[in-house]
Amino acid sequence: MRNTTISLILIAALTALAVYIVLPVPHPEWLVRSDTTGKPTPLGLKLGLDLQGGTQVMLEADVPEGRELQPGAMDTAKNIVERRVNGLGVSEAVVQAQGDTRITAELPGVNNPDQAIETIRSTGQLEFVDPQGTPLRQGMIINTTNKPTAVQDYLASPGADPNLTPYGEQLFTTAMTGDVLRTAVSRQDQFGQWEIGFELTGEGSDKFFNYTSTHIGQPMAIVLDGVVLSAPVINAAIRDQGVITGQFTKEEAGSLAIQMRYGALPVPLKVVDVRSISATLGADSVRSSVVAGLIGMAAVFIFMVLMYRVPGLLADLALLIYVFFNLAIYKLIPVTLTLAGITGFLLSVGMAVDANILIFERLKEELRGGRSPRLAIEAGFSRAWPAIFDSNLTTLISCAVLYVFGNQFGASIVKGYALTLGLGVILSMFTAFFLTRTFMRTLLSSRTQRDKSAQTLVGY
């Protein structure tokens, strides 16, 4: 009895917490991350590309025959793709490495995939820029004669940091473009300090010499896609080859050398998978799946009451709490909901009552066997457990296999489905065992002496 009371209080507290998390009210940032970003979505849940519309692109390194992918090249490529995606002004874009040779970019709200892909794949322009006396530092974004709208483009993207554009509209002069370079490598000098050594092309060496010889003692900015990569000071006139020194770490030197060498992308990328879904279709999907979900759940609720009467009603109550628990978990993790993910969740609702049905049927049998309702409840729950566990485990096995399969291909549809269904199945065991049992105990605890009415209650 005492235990039951404690359980009831615990359930009430957890439910209140879940409802608070799910409801679209302001939450502290540490509690719920998903409702602080992006466009408002139903209940503040994160929606996948198929629901909000957008484009997903998978790019693969197109390494020429007989050449190998440089170590770290994919990381650099990923960072560059990420920067360009942000430059597109897409909110909540996600760029991920997929295995060793692939990158996926998810671009919510982008309905013209072709243009987006062109921007992502374009060979960015490396430039050597005359800072004209301004102290340019790494990471700043500037307008150059070669790329006069870099600052505006950057500021148009969400999350842009105006501190990175201290020179605003000021136009810097491009002294040379990246085609003067033959190659660039990162290496250590005799003191173990990392530096970048570079060689110039025959044509480039004259240009480079003309510029450096007249600017000795001044800094020269190396700029990629409007972003200052480095601004070393010219120590001497450079003709055929030169060295950039600085307080570089191994990684910084490597990354800078790669970006100088390949202009922008360290490796050509080809598109191997594109999918795009219009926002209208996504919105239709959200609407119809919500309607289907509500009707389906209502049918399950009614079925349970018709079949099991008062215990059925208690199972429905547990199920309702279960729904809130699930949604709360989606917001806490956070889980990105896809159309298939919603299906997985709804199926898990259908499966969640399975455990209750197993228990109630067992309960009826125990009552028929002549046990008192209270004992019958305990026996019903404990005897139904092996069947519930065994049967849920097989569904979990399928989910795990699907999740691994989906993960391998960035197939977010399959992954989202496996995740919501799997989470639901795990949670359903908890609700059936903890919630329904506590409710049943509470219902029958005061009726031990009046078995007849108790039997009517449990629908025997």
Add this chain to the structure above:
Amino acid sequence: MYHIVEKRNIWFTISAILILPSLLFMIWSGITRGQILPLSIDYTGGTVWEVSFEQPVQPAAVRQVFVDAGYNDTTVFTVNNDSTVQIKFKPVDGDQKEALRQTLEAQFGPLVENTYRSLGPTIGREVSQAAVIAVAAASLLILLYIAWAFRSVPHPFRYGVAAIVALVHDVLVSLSFLAIMNLVAGWEIDALTLTALLTVIGYSVNDTVVIFDRLRENLHRYRNESFSVVANRSIIETATRSIGTQITVLLITVAILVLGGATLQQFVATMLVGFVSGMYSSIFNATQILAAWDERSIFYRSAKKTSSPSAAAPA
């Protein structure tokens, strides 16, 4: 008293009839199309492009645009309404797509892109391989798990095999349905179909496990009864539960199928057929296979009937 185990001849025959279309289709498709199953671009690579025009268009006329542009292997059909078409052709890049778009707009007026998917053949091949591995891994894990869960009964391996046979049955019945839908409506097996089939595998074995669980319990309790009788008793005792648990899932599945929109229809319909098949196979196939194994005969022999009296009185 229902003789569900005794009448297994009937149930096995029904199952055979349900499975037949999928087997015939695979043989036919293997011979005429060179692949046994109608795989979508998820596995083969290719482009699927769904566009809506402002006025109705003829799929044949749209197809002609693609054929003229050199994409001979193009199929076009209308979806939802007369002015929306789905076009399937080989993988293209952005420039090629833009050219096709301009030709389409010049000929049929402005268009709206609903969905676009273009996938290279390499990825498709890798997905196919992973799909085969996924199905094999799921089946193996379930077999191992069942054998382990039933380690305390005689012949635990048989339970695993019986459950797997029931599971293969459900997959084949679902494939029969897909085969028919492929011929009627051009349905193809995509990544979601695989997801549906794996869900069916995981869930329908569920009901089989519930019955086996009861059988495990009853075999201990009724040691002097024959296996068939105990098996029959177990099925009947669990029938309400089996049907009850299936109905709730079916209610949800039907709701999504009817109201959930066109995108999910194929996925959910495949799952629905699989679930119903799973309900059937767990009640009418799985335990019967165990009984058949126990009696060393696929079909029930009437001679046995006398030796195992109808002692299975209602509980």
